[in-house]
Amino acid sequence: MKKPIPDIVIGRLPVYLRALQHMMDAGRSVTSSQELGERLGISAAQIRKDLSQFGEFGKQGTGYTIEFLAQQIQAILKIEKVWEIALIGAGDMGNALAAYQGFNQRGFHISKIFDSDPNKIGKQIGDYKVLNIESMESEIKKANIKIAMLAVPASVAQEVTDKLVDAGIKAILNYAPVSINVPEGVRKQYIDPAVHLQRMSYYLK
Amino acid sequence: MKKPIPDIVIGRLPVYLRALQHMMDAGRSVTSSQELGERLGISAAQIRKDLSQFGEFGKQGTGYTIEFLAQQIQAILKIEKVWEIALIGAGDMGNALAAYQGFNQRGFHISKIFDSDPNKIGKQIGDYKVLNIESMESEIKKANIKIAMLAVPASVAQEVTDKLVDAGIKAILNYAPVSINVPEGVRKQYIDPAVHLQRMSYYLK
């Protein structure tokens, strides 16, 4: 078995991709590891090393064709197609996520929204009606959805997580301010603004 | 000069703290590096090593007093007092952040909200009126605010960042889907849901 690509390398690819897409939007067509590095605050050597894990995408003396490299990274990250996403929680954060316009161009699309609050169930959010969380497992299975965004209170996050795992979800973006446990083979990422702020306050005077 | 604490260690402290606070809420009073580690998916050795960078907070044979350890971490992270925060951008994400109830108990408080859209300026969000972004620099200086949350479109993120830096901001939590450049001495953290999702889609079949 080949050595797996380090998780930390995978973690940087979306950042490279985002920068490349901004460059494309600006009409640029070629870049270099040095330019990308300066833009992102990452060493040029690291960018070249990261990319070389997946193939040879550049040309000596010239650099990288932006569009080509972006396509390659999209293929690596498996976002050439669009992934359907289940959003759990139709509170303020759920609503903001539902309204977010950036997902579609970046490989994701919210296709179902669930909540347990009778006052929210049936409400229209964007293109979708809020569904009863009771139907979550069957709906996710039926639609074969693999990714969920969790925007529920911390107190029910683990319980909902367990149901998502039962429903076949393999990746959870957790907005609830609590650590969740998932079995092997299920990925998770956390977004907790207070945690991110606390990572900076340490350095303040 | 003493060796600085690694950034990666600082990054884990808020996660430890969050778990400790959940334990307190559950009425618990003592824990161990092993229990914490299992809960967080981190090795017990790493937790002990991380904490030992700052002092001796535990007791052999017993473990850690939850309340005491939480207080110590709060002191380390400088969140014993509450930091005032400027929120830039009163769109969907800005509104969700303004409504978020979790900040106050965790060391932060949104005290001013800015936008450039005439339709939003003057609107009431929570306890505050949306202020004109033109007044941002002077308002931030006047209130001596050091932390900003940036929830503006990518296209203006760098421009607004530069103004925030001029206003004396030392920490930026950036929700705009673009890398920003800041001078030495200013911290930044990124929250981009698409980036987080892309870090997981790689692993999906």
Added chain:
DNA sequence: TAGATTGTTAATCGATTAACAATC
């Protein structure tokens, strides 16, 4: 050709883990 930049190797640097004496 001359200049630029890649991909890769080896060296360096840093983080994690295993193990255990100390001690509650």
Added chain:
DNA sequence: TAGATTGTTAATCGATTAACAATC
């Protein structure tokens, strides 16, 4: 006392950087 768990050291593991031959 016996059992448990810390704080710390040394060993291991992994990530980053520097340097350069290859080559466009």
